[in-house]
Amino acid sequence: MITLISDVDGTLLGDPAALNELNEYITEHRDSFHLIYATGRDVTEMNRGIFTEGLIMPDAAILSTGSEIYTVESGAFLPDVQWESIISASWDKNKVEEAAKKVEGLMTQGKSEKLKVSYFIDPSAAEQIRCRFRKLFKEQGIKAKIIISHEKYLDIIPENCDKGKAAEFLIKKLAMSYDSSVVAGDSENDTDLFESFYHGIVVGNARHGLRLSTQNRDFYMAGTDYAAGVLEGLKYYMQRLK
Numbered sequence: 001m002i003t004l005i006s007d008v009d010g011t012l013l014g015d016p017a018a019l020n021e022l023n024e025y026i027t028e029h030r031d032s033f034h035l036i037y038a039t040g041r042d043v044t045e046m047n048r049g050i051f052t053e054g055l056i057m058p059d060a061a062i063l064s065t066g067s068e069i070y071t072v073e074s075g076a077f078l079p080d081v082q083w084e085s086i087i088s089a090s091w092d093k094n095k096v097e098e099a100a101k102k103v104e105g106l107m108t109q110g111k112s113e114k115l116k117v118s119y120f121i122d123p124s125a126a127e128q129i130r131c132r133f134r135k136l137f138k139e140q141g142i143k144a145k146i147i148i149s150h151e152k153y154l155d156i157i158p159e160n161c162d163k164g165k166a167a168e169f170l171i172k173k174l175a176m177s178y179d180s181s182v183v184a185g186d187s188e189n190d191t192d193l194f195e196s197f198y199h200g201i202v203v204g205n206a207r208h209g210l211r212l213s214t215q216n217r218d219f220y221m222a223g224t225d226y227a228a229g230v231l232e233g234l235k236y237y238m239q240r241l242k
Protein backbone atom coordinates (compact mmCIF):
# COMPACT_ATOMS: atom_id res chain seq x y z
CA MET A 1 0.00 0.00 0.00
CA ILE A 2 1.57 3.27 -1.15
CA THR A 3 0.66 6.57 0.51
CA LEU A 4 0.94 9.40 -1.98
CA ILE A 5 1.39 12.71 -0.17
CA SER A 6 1.11 15.35 -2.86
CA ASP A 7 1.19 19.10 -3.13
CA VAL A 8 -1.70 20.56 -5.13
CA ASP A 9 -0.91 23.80 -7.02
CA GLY A 10 1.78 23.36 -9.65
CA THR A 11 2.00 19.63 -8.85
CA LEU A 12 -1.44 18.07 -9.36
CA LEU A 13 -2.93 21.18 -10.93
CA GLY A 14 -1.57 22.75 -14.10
CA ASP A 15 -2.61 20.26 -16.80
CA PRO A 16 -6.27 19.15 -16.49
CA ALA A 17 -5.95 16.27 -18.99
CA ALA A 18 -2.95 14.86 -17.11
CA LEU A 19 -4.86 15.20 -13.81
CA ASN A 20 -7.72 13.16 -15.27
CA GLU A 21 -5.32 10.45 -16.27
CA LEU A 22 -3.72 10.39 -12.82
CA ASN A 23 -7.14 10.34 -11.13
CA GLU A 24 -8.17 7.40 -13.30
CA TYR A 25 -4.99 5.52 -12.43
CA ILE A 26 -5.46 6.12 -8.70
CA THR A 27 -9.15 5.22 -8.85
CA GLU A 28 -8.36 2.01 -10.73
CA HIS A 29 -5.72 1.06 -8.16
CA ARG A 30 -7.58 2.52 -5.17
CA ASP A 31 -6.87 -0.62 -3.09
CA SER A 32 -3.13 -0.01 -3.49
CA PHE A 33 -3.13 3.68 -2.51
CA HIS A 34 -3.77 6.11 0.28
CA LEU A 35 -4.04 9.67 -0.98
CA ILE A 36 -3.12 12.74 1.06
CA TYR A 37 -2.94 16.33 -0.23
CA ALA A 38 -0.38 18.67 1.34
CA THR A 39 -0.93 22.28 0.35
CA GLY A 40 -0.81 25.94 1.33
CA ARG A 41 -4.54 26.14 0.65
CA ASP A 42 -7.07 26.51 3.45
CA VAL A 43 -10.14 24.30 3.73
CA THR A 44 -12.34 26.54 1.54
CA GLU A 45 -9.71 26.55 -1.20
CA MET A 46 -9.28 22.78 -0.79
CA ASN A 47 -13.01 22.21 -1.24
CA ARG A 48 -12.90 24.39 -4.35
CA GLY A 49 -10.16 22.15 -5.70
CA ILE A 50 -12.39 19.14 -5.21
CA PHE A 51 -15.65 20.61 -6.42
CA THR A 52 -14.45 22.73 -9.32
CA GLU A 53 -10.83 21.95 -10.21
CA GLY A 54 -10.96 18.22 -10.77
CA LEU A 55 -9.25 16.87 -7.65
CA ILE A 56 -10.61 13.60 -6.27
CA MET A 57 -11.48 13.16 -2.59
CA PRO A 58 -8.35 12.22 -0.61
CA ASP A 59 -8.12 10.17 2.61
CA ALA A 60 -6.79 13.22 4.42
CA ALA A 61 -5.40 16.70 3.77
CA ILE A 62 -2.58 18.77 5.21
CA LEU A 63 -3.63 22.37 4.70
CA SER A 64 -2.35 25.88 5.33
CA THR A 65 1.28 24.80 4.76
CA GLY A 66 1.12 22.14 7.47
CA SER A 67 -0.62 24.21 10.12
CA GLU A 68 -3.89 22.31 9.72
CA ILE A 69 -4.64 18.62 9.27
CA TYR A 70 -8.00 17.25 8.15
CA THR A 71 -9.15 13.68 7.91
CA VAL A 72 -12.07 12.74 5.69
CA GLU A 73 -15.15 11.18 7.14
CA SER A 74 -18.33 10.54 5.16
CA GLY A 75 -17.06 12.78 2.39
CA ALA A 76 -16.35 15.79 4.62
CA PHE A 77 -13.15 17.31 6.03
CA LEU A 78 -12.78 17.06 9.82
CA PRO A 79 -10.06 19.09 11.59
CA ASP A 80 -7.49 17.24 13.69
CA VAL A 81 -7.59 19.03 17.04
CA GLN A 82 -4.66 17.08 18.42
CA TRP A 83 -2.30 18.52 15.78
CA GLU A 84 -3.67 21.97 16.46
CA SER A 85 -2.97 21.69 20.17
CA ILE A 86 0.58 20.43 19.57
CA ILE A 87 1.61 23.25 17.27
CA SER A 88 -0.35 26.10 18.83
CA ALA A 89 1.47 25.91 22.18
CA SER A 90 4.25 28.29 21.07
CA TRP A 91 2.16 30.36 18.61
CA ASP A 92 1.12 33.97 19.05
CA LYS A 93 -0.56 35.29 15.91
CA ASN A 94 -0.90 38.84 17.29
CA LYS A 95 2.81 39.10 17.93
CA VAL A 96 3.53 37.91 14.37
CA GLU A 97 1.13 40.44 12.89
CA GLU A 98 2.55 43.24 15.05
CA ALA A 99 6.09 42.38 13.92
CA ALA A 100 4.93 42.34 10.29
CA LYS A 101 3.88 45.98 10.60
CA LYS A 102 7.59 46.79 10.84
CA VAL A 103 8.42 45.00 7.59
CA GLU A 104 8.19 46.83 4.30
CA GLY A 105 7.00 45.26 1.07
CA LEU A 106 4.20 43.04 2.39
CA MET A 107 0.72 42.84 0.95
CA THR A 108 -1.78 40.88 3.01
CA GLN A 109 -3.46 37.86 1.42
CA GLY A 110 -6.58 38.77 3.40
CA LYS A 111 -7.00 35.25 4.74
CA SER A 112 -7.93 34.39 8.30
CA GLU A 113 -6.21 31.17 9.23
CA LYS A 114 -5.66 30.48 12.93
CA LEU A 115 -2.11 29.21 12.68
CA LYS A 116 -0.79 30.81 9.51
CA VAL A 117 -0.22 34.40 8.45
CA SER A 118 0.38 34.95 4.73
CA TYR A 119 1.44 37.83 2.52
CA PHE A 120 2.22 38.45 -1.11
CA ILE A 121 5.70 39.89 -1.53
CA ASP A 122 7.71 41.50 -4.27
CA PRO A 123 10.09 38.80 -5.64
CA SER A 124 13.03 41.18 -5.76
CA ALA A 125 12.69 41.84 -2.01
CA ALA A 126 12.15 38.22 -0.89
CA GLU A 127 15.50 37.62 0.82
CA GLN A 128 15.52 41.06 2.41
CA ILE A 129 12.06 40.42 3.86
CA ARG A 130 13.11 37.00 5.18
CA CYS A 131 16.11 38.55 6.97
CA ARG A 132 14.02 41.37 8.42
CA PHE A 133 11.50 38.89 9.87
CA ARG A 134 14.24 36.64 11.24
CA LYS A 135 15.79 39.58 13.05
CA LEU A 136 12.48 40.78 14.48
CA PHE A 137 11.50 37.27 15.60
CA LYS A 138 14.84 36.83 17.33
CA GLU A 139 14.66 40.22 19.06
CA GLN A 140 11.10 39.66 20.23
CA GLY A 141 11.37 35.95 21.08
CA ILE A 142 8.72 35.01 18.50
CA LYS A 143 8.75 31.32 17.70
CA ALA A 144 7.65 30.99 14.09
CA LYS A 145 8.78 29.57 10.79
CA ILE A 146 9.06 31.60 7.58
CA ILE A 147 8.38 29.86 4.28
CA ILE A 148 8.73 31.72 0.99
CA SER A 149 7.62 30.00 -2.20
CA HIS A 150 7.48 31.06 -5.85
CA GLU A 151 9.34 34.14 -4.52
CA LYS A 152 5.95 35.77 -4.04
CA TYR A 153 4.16 33.89 -1.25
CA LEU A 154 5.29 34.36 2.33
CA ASP A 155 3.79 32.04 4.93
CA ILE A 156 4.48 32.33 8.64
CA ILE A 157 3.50 29.27 10.67
CA PRO A 158 4.31 27.82 14.12
CA GLU A 159 7.93 26.91 14.67
CA ASN A 160 7.39 23.17 15.14
CA CYS A 161 5.25 22.70 12.04
CA ASP A 162 5.55 22.36 8.28
CA LYS A 163 4.14 20.07 5.58
CA GLY A 164 6.70 17.37 6.38
CA LYS A 165 6.14 17.31 10.15
CA ALA A 166 2.37 17.34 9.62
CA ALA A 167 2.65 14.41 7.20
CA GLU A 168 4.78 12.41 9.65
CA PHE A 169 2.22 13.00 12.40
CA LEU A 170 -0.68 12.12 10.12
CA ILE A 171 0.60 8.84 8.70
CA LYS A 172 1.51 7.68 12.19
CA LYS A 173 -1.95 8.54 13.43
CA LEU A 174 -3.63 6.78 10.51
CA ALA A 175 -1.27 3.79 10.89
CA MET A 176 0.03 4.16 7.33
CA SER A 177 3.47 2.90 6.41
CA TYR A 178 6.31 5.43 6.53
CA ASP A 179 8.50 3.27 4.30
CA SER A 180 5.82 3.17 1.60
CA SER A 181 5.07 6.89 1.62
CA VAL A 182 5.88 8.88 -1.50
CA VAL A 183 5.79 12.68 -1.50
CA ALA A 184 5.35 14.87 -4.59
CA GLY A 185 5.94 18.57 -5.13
CA ASP A 186 6.99 21.47 -7.34
CA SER A 187 8.17 24.32 -5.13
CA GLU A 188 10.04 25.60 -2.10
CA ASN A 189 7.15 25.04 0.29
CA ASP A 190 7.39 21.31 -0.49
CA THR A 191 11.04 21.11 0.62
CA ASP A 192 10.01 20.00 4.11
CA LEU A 193 8.07 17.06 2.67
CA PHE A 194 11.25 15.87 0.96
CA GLU A 195 13.19 16.40 4.20
CA SER A 196 10.78 14.21 6.14
CA PHE A 197 10.52 11.28 3.69
CA TYR A 198 12.90 9.38 1.47
CA HIS A 199 10.68 8.50 -1.48
CA GLY A 200 9.58 11.47 -3.56
CA ILE A 201 8.62 12.76 -6.98
CA VAL A 202 9.91 16.11 -8.20
CA VAL A 203 7.68 17.08 -11.14
CA GLY A 204 9.26 18.25 -14.41
CA ASN A 205 8.07 21.83 -13.96
CA ALA A 206 9.58 22.06 -10.44
CA ARG A 207 11.13 25.32 -9.41
CA HIS A 208 14.85 25.83 -8.97
CA GLY A 209 14.51 26.12 -5.17
CA LEU A 210 13.08 22.60 -4.84
CA ARG A 211 15.57 21.17 -7.34
CA LEU A 212 18.42 22.59 -5.27
CA SER A 213 17.14 21.19 -1.99
CA THR A 214 16.47 17.72 -3.43
CA GLN A 215 19.57 17.30 -5.57
CA ASN A 216 21.95 14.40 -4.87
CA ARG A 217 19.23 12.50 -3.08
CA ASP A 218 17.43 9.43 -4.28
CA PHE A 219 14.19 11.02 -5.49
CA TYR A 220 12.39 10.45 -8.77
CA MET A 221 12.96 13.42 -11.08
CA ALA A 222 10.02 13.30 -13.49
CA GLY A 223 10.55 14.18 -17.13
CA THR A 224 6.97 15.38 -17.54
CA ASP A 225 5.12 18.23 -15.86
CA TYR A 226 2.34 18.53 -13.25
CA ALA A 227 0.08 15.46 -12.78
CA ALA A 228 1.80 13.65 -15.65
CA GLY A 229 5.04 13.84 -13.67
CA VAL A 230 3.27 12.53 -10.56
CA LEU A 231 1.84 9.60 -12.54
CA GLU A 232 5.25 8.84 -14.03
CA GLY A 233 6.76 8.74 -10.53
CA LEU A 234 3.91 6.72 -9.05
CA LYS A 235 4.36 4.00 -11.67
CA TYR A 236 8.06 3.94 -10.86
CA TYR A 237 7.40 3.54 -7.12
CA MET A 238 4.67 0.95 -7.73
CA GLN A 239 7.40 -1.23 -9.26
CA ARG A 240 10.11 -0.32 -6.77
CA LEU A 241 8.08 -0.69 -3.58
CA LYS A 242 6.26 -3.86 -4.64
Ligand code: GLC
Nearest residue numbers: 040041065118153154155189
Ligand atom coordinates in the same frame (compact mmCIF):
# COMPACT_ATOMS: atom_id res chain seq x y z
C1 GLC B 1 -1.66 28.87 -1.48
C2 GLC B 1 -2.33 29.58 -0.32
C3 GLC B 1 -1.54 30.80 0.12
C4 GLC B 1 -0.08 30.43 0.37
C5 GLC B 1 0.51 29.73 -0.86
C6 GLC B 1 1.93 29.25 -0.62
O1 GLC B 1 -1.71 29.67 -2.63
O2 GLC B 1 -3.64 30.00 -0.69
O3 GLC B 1 -2.09 31.31 1.32
O4 GLC B 1 0.66 31.59 0.64
O5 GLC B 1 -0.30 28.61 -1.17
O6 GLC B 1 1.98 28.32 0.42
Ligand code: MG
Nearest residue numbers: 007009010187
Ligand atom coordinates in the same frame (compact mmCIF):
# COMPACT_ATOMS: atom_id res chain seq x y z
MG1 MG C 1 2.99 23.88 -5.37
